[in-house]
Amino acid sequence: xxxxxxxxxxxxxxxxxxxxxxxxxxxxxxxxxxxxxxxxxxxxxxxxxxxxxxxxxxxxxxxxxxxxxxxxxxxxxxxxxxxxxxxxxxxxxxxxxxxxxxxxxxxxxxxxxxxxxxxxxxxxxxxxxxxxxxxxxxxxxxxxxxxxxxxxxxxxxxxxxxxxxxxxxxxxxxxxxxxxxxxxxxxxxxxxxxxxxxxxxxxxxxxxxxxxxxxxxxxxxxxxxxxxxxxxxxxxxxxxxxxxxxxxxxxxxxxxxxxxxxxxxxxxxxxxxxxxxxxxxxxxxxxxxxxxxxxxxxxxxxxxxxxxxxxxxxxxxxxxxxxxxxxxxxxxxxxxxxxxxxxxxxxxxxxxxxxxxxxxxxxxxxxxxxxxxxxxxxxxxxxxxxxxxxxxxxxxxxxxxxxxxxxxxxxxxxxxxxxxxxxxxxxxxxxxxxxxxxxxxxx
Amino acid sequence: xxxxxxxxxxxxxxxxxxxxxxxxxxxxxxxxxxxxxxxxxxxxxxxxxxxxxxxxxxxxxxxxxxxxxxxxxxxxxxxxxxxxxxxxxxxxxxxxxxxxxxxxxxxxxxxxxxxxxxxxxxxxxxxxxxxxxxxxxxxxxxxxxxxxxxxxxxxxxxxxxxxxxxxxxxxxxxxxxxxxxxxxxxxxxxxxxxxxxxxxxxxxxxxxxxxxxxxxxxxxxxxxxxxxxxxxxxxxxxxxxxxxxxxxxxxxxxxxxxxxxxxxxxxxxxxxxxxxxxxxxxxxxxxxxxxxxxxxxxxxxxxxxxxxxxxxxxxxxxxxxxxxxxxxxxxxxxxxxxxxxxxxxxxxxxxxxxxxxxxxxxxxxxxxxxxxxxxxxxxxxxxxxxxxxxxxxxxxxxxxxxxxxxxxxxxxxxxxxxxxxxxxxxxxxxxxxxxxxxxxxxxxxxxxxxxxxxxxxxxxxxxxxxxxxxxxxxxxxxxxxxxxxxxxxxxxxxxxxxxxxxxxxxx
Numbered sequence: 001x002x003x004x005x006x007x008x009x010x011x012x013x014x015x016x017x018x019x020x021x022x023x024x025x026x027x028x029x030x031x032x033x034x035x036x037x038x039x040x041x042x043x044x045x046x047x048x049x050x051x052x053x054x055x056x057x058x059x060x061x062x063x064x065x066x067x068x069x070x071x072x073x074x075x076x077x078x079x080x081x082x083x084x085x086x087x088x089x090x091x092x093x094x095x096x097x098x099x100x101x102x103x104x105x106x107x108x109x110x111x112x113x114x115x116x117x118x119x120x121x122x123x124x125x126x127x128x129x130x131x132x133x134x135x136x137x138x139x140x141x142x143x144x145x146x147x148x149x150x151x152x153x154x155x156x157x158x159x160x161x162x163x164x165x166x167x168x169x170x171x172x173x174x175x176x177x178x179x180x181x182x183x184x185x186x187x188x189x190x191x192x193x194x195x196x197x198x199x200x201x202x203x204x205x206x207x208x209x210x211x212x213x214x215x216x217x218x219x220x221x222x223x224x225x226x227x228x229x230x231x232x233x234x235x236x237x238x239x240x241x242x243x244x245x246x247x248x249x250x251x252x253x254x255x256x257x258x259x260x261x262x263x264x265x266x267x268x269x270x271x272x273x274x275x276x277x278x279x280x281x282x283x284x285x286x287x288x289x290x291x292x293x294x295x296x297x298x299x300x301x302x303x304x305x306x307x308x309x310x311x312x313x314x315x316x317x318x319x320x321x322x323x324x325x326x327x328x329x330x331x332x333x334x335x336x337x338x339x340x341x342x343x344x345x346x347x348x349x350x351x352x353x354x355x356x357x358x359x360x361x362x363x364x365x366x367x368x369x370x371x372x373x374x375x376x377x378x379x380x381x382x383x384x385x386x387x388x389x390x391x392x393x394x395x396x397x398x399x400x401x402x403x404x405x406x407x408x409x410x411x412x413x414x415x416x417x418x419x420x421x422x423x424x425x426x427x428x429x430x431x432x433x434x435x436x437x438x439x440x441x442x443x
Numbered sequence: 444x445x446x447x448x449x450x451x452x453x454x455x456x457x458x459x460x461x462x463x464x465x466x467x468x469x470x471x472x473x474x475x476x477x478x479x480x481x482x483x484x485x486x487x488x489x490x491x492x493x494x495x496x497x498x499x500x501x502x503x504x505x506x507x508x509x510x511x512x513x514x515x516x517x518x519x520x521x522x523x524x525x526x527x528x529x530x531x532x533x534x535x536x537x538x539x540x541x542x543x544x545x546x547x548x549x550x551x552x553x554x555x556x557x558x559x560x561x562x563x564x565x566x567x568x569x570x571x572x573x574x575x576x577x578x579x580x581x582x583x584x585x586x587x588x589x590x591x592x593x594x595x596x597x598x599x600x601x602x603x604x605x606x607x608x609x610x611x612x613x614x615x616x617x618x619x620x621x622x623x624x625x626x627x628x629x630x631x632x633x634x635x636x637x638x639x640x641x642x643x644x645x646x647x648x649x650x651x652x653x654x655x656x657x658x659x660x661x662x663x664x665x666x667x668x669x670x671x672x673x674x675x676x677x678x679x680x681x682x683x684x685x686x687x688x689x690x691x692x693x694x695x696x697x698x699x700x701x702x703x704x705x706x707x708x709x710x711x712x713x714x715x716x717x718x719x720x721x722x723x724x725x726x727x728x729x730x731x732x733x734x735x736x737x738x739x740x741x742x743x744x745x746x747x748x749x750x751x752x753x754x755x756x757x758x759x760x761x762x763x764x765x766x767x768x769x770x771x772x773x774x775x776x777x778x779x780x781x782x783x784x785x786x787x788x789x790x791x792x793x794x795x796x797x798x799x800x801x802x803x804x805x806x807x808x809x810x811x812x813x814x815x816x817x818x819x820x821x822x823x824x825x826x827x828x829x830x831x832x833x834x835x836x837x838x839x840x841x842x843x844x845x846x847x848x849x850x851x852x853x854x855x856x857x858x859x860x861x862x863x864x865x866x867x868x869x870x871x872x873x874x875x876x877x878x879x880x881x882x883x884x885x886x887x888x889x890x891x892x893x894x895x896x897x898x899x900x901x902x903x904x905x906x907x908x909x910x911x912x913x914x915x916x917x918x919x920x921x922x923x924x925x926x927x928x929x930x931x932x933x934x935x936x937x938x939x940x941x942x943x944x945x946x947x948x949x950x
């Protein structure tokens with residue numbers, strides 16, 4: 001007997017008898033002999049729960065998996081999440097349920113997705129949000145495909161060089177196979193070159209433009225006038241935003257974007273080596289029927305109660321098959337629940353306060369690093385939020401290795417001499433001083 | 444599950460000035476966001492809720508009471524493999540050393556995490572009978588898309604550009620044709636025979652007509668009717684002969700654990716749904732994980748980043764190999780074999796931890812019983828329900844069984860009604876109206892975790908409902924009666940979409 005299999009010998013005997021076969025293996029008599037697997041898998045022997053725990057404890061001892069004080073960002077951030085988030089996530093009614101097809105016994109999931117959609121729409125300044133996507137990169141790729149399918153006569157989708165290269169690479173991969181060209185808009189001093197963008201737009205044939213805010217280098221770009229220029233060419237504007245900064249920053253909606261996308265990990269989700277996170281996508285009402293993914297809507301039940309249900313499913317693969325807006329069927333529901341609880345408990349003030357602290361911490365660290373005389377800003381004069389780039393003339397690899405030895409993840413190397421550092425509200429003044437000290441101690 | 448509707452939205456519990464959080468106050472306030480030019484700042488604060496902590500805790504706890512999960516009761520949702528999600532796996536995935544790990548941390552400081560990642564790749568390859576796996580894709584459909592990209596990259600590398608068609612049985616999951624279309628491929632349907640299996644003669648005809656244009660054939664085996672495709676070896680051989688590759692949709696892999704491997708059936712590329720076969724929770728629709736495996740020779744076409752073991756240094760490392768993607772198929776300046784990336788980082792690592800813990804818990808001695816026991820449960824249900832429910836196809840099924848509604852067609856009680864009545868009795872409904880081959884499809888997948896008692900009780904209720912359909916059809920047609928809400932108005936929801944709280948206030 002094994003703890004996950006309840007079948008006793010007696011059960012087996014009775015069930016086999018009902019079916020009319022002698023052994024469970026006879027149930028595979030229709031499998032051709034050449035395809036039968038007749039040996040044991042080359043896998044380790046079963047572990048008891050005690051041994052399993054021990055196994056993972058050994059893998060997480062400080063030699064195998066070192067816990068570093070995190071000043072790295074580049075799309076994944078070490079933000080604070082109140083304890084209740086992780087606690088409620090573990091409720092099995094949420095954790096062990098499927099996509100809410102049966103609305104009558106899934107109002108819990110449908111309610112929180114509706115709340116999630118409302119919160120994302122509000123944060124991004126857009127009309128509507130879907131029920132979530134895999135991650136920020138695939139959400140951006142889906143937005144590129146939306147732009148392409150929305151365009152009547154287009155030759156390409158433009159992506160700014162200041163968009164995270166990892167995101168760009170996913171967009172390029174999707175576009176390559178889906179069958180449309182991506183053209184890069186070059187950057188100038190760390191921001192999207194307006195001259196280059198205007199030139200591309202004036203040539204016509206642009207299905208959409210994809211920008212990032214704050215951009216990959218942490219810089220807050222001024223997008224004034226871009227939406228009008230894109231719309232004049234019948235294209236759509238897609239802004240990939242970091243939602244935790246939207247407590248403060250001008251929203252994609254205010255910039256005139258048609259689609260807002262991004263990674264929601266910064267809203268209460270642990271880093272967990274980069275996944276699972278959650279992609280979000282919000283858009284204008286006009287584009288609702290072009291949007292991929294699940295959408296939850298409000299309706300009434302047979303008893304006249306307000307109820308929620310998956311809606312507008314005529315866009316989706318299980319109805320439309322190859323004509324669907326996307327192949328996506330799942331969402332990242334549980335990760336959307338992290339975001340929803342996080343935003344509910346942090347609320348209006350908490351999200352703003354965390355953003356303020358992150359901003360203040362990053363600027364404090366920046367001042368201190370520049371003050372040592374060993375670093376200089378890579379993009380001087382550009383406003384940044386909680387992430388920034390500095391140049392270091394010495395051996396950057398050696399410097400980072402030294403910081404690691406001291407227990408710090410000092411940032412992400414983004415160029416031969418360029419280090420990108422991120423600060424969240426989790427980083428204490430002592431840690432900021434500690435990092436400054438370490439980065440200047442090395443000769 | 445609570446039988447009355449809780450019904451509130453968090454916004455309705457909000458009161459100006461309340462707080463549910465606390466943050467440290469001792470930080471350097473030299474700078475603040477007021478330094479940012481006004482043009483870069485939002486006009487008005489986001490209308491997020493203002494609630495104290497207990498209000499938030501109660502709200503989501505109450506919402507959970509209006510939800511039904513595997514831990515609440517039997518969840519025979521066909522094609523979804525609603526297994527028990529072991530609790531210990533949650534504990535492991537939440538370990539601080541994993542949860543706090545930044546994805547760009549140097550490889551030498553996270554060997555433990557990379558070892559799990561690498562070992563899971565290897566374990567899946569052994570279970571699938573394939574050479575190598577990528578764990579990057581985040582879900583089954585994402586895996587399908589990635590697998591098709593691998594296939595296209597392979598054909599591109601051989602300058603075989605005319606292969607733009609994908610053969611897909613008409614019984615396939617909707618994601619198959621949708622993934623093919625997103626990947627820029629043209630879908631060609633292969634007919635099914637009356638017994639639900641692939642019409643090999645039709646396939647042969649399609650290959651004769653356009654074999655040189657076939658990039659791949661996608662198949663689920665057992666198919667969506669829960670039936671093992673008896674001529675699978677012939678099919679894979681025919682497609683290979685025409686120069687196409689075979690794609691295995693791993694949605695129904697659970698049935699085969701212990702008995703049969705996709706690689707041994709001749710499949711070249713496949714995905715596995717870790718959230719089905721490897722017991723990670725579905726989480727109300729995600730996160731999943733959809734690893735993609737390939738046979739020997741196709742490894743270079745897998746997406747990056749990859750986790751590899753460096754024999755020389757005895758270290759696990761992350762190979763990002765950010766080779767620019769070839770914008771044209773034969774751009775010699777770029778590495779045409781590089782597929783690109785399908786996600787920012789390594790995939791859903793938190794899900795992988797749970798899947799690997801599950802594999803280690805089962806071990807070689809128990810993994811092999813998964814398919815046989817799941818198949819035993821399904822066949823038992825098939826035999827015991829065939830008197831009251833119409834069994835359209837005779838013979839053995841695998842991990843799931845499909846009925847075509849009630850056997851007695853004299854009542855106008857539909858599959859939808861039966862499904863809704865099941866909710867009254869404390870069961871999740873089976874998958875309904877899929878596969879599309881029958882009008883009243885009712886697809887039941889019990890999984891290996893369910894006991895004979897649980898299944899017998901379910902069977903009794905199914906018989907009760909069949910009797911009710913004759914004695915009191917109205918009772919069934921107006922079901923459910925004991926759930927927090929009754930049937931919903933889908934038309935209203937779609938006709939006047941209200942998808943945010945703000946829109947609902949407009950009235």
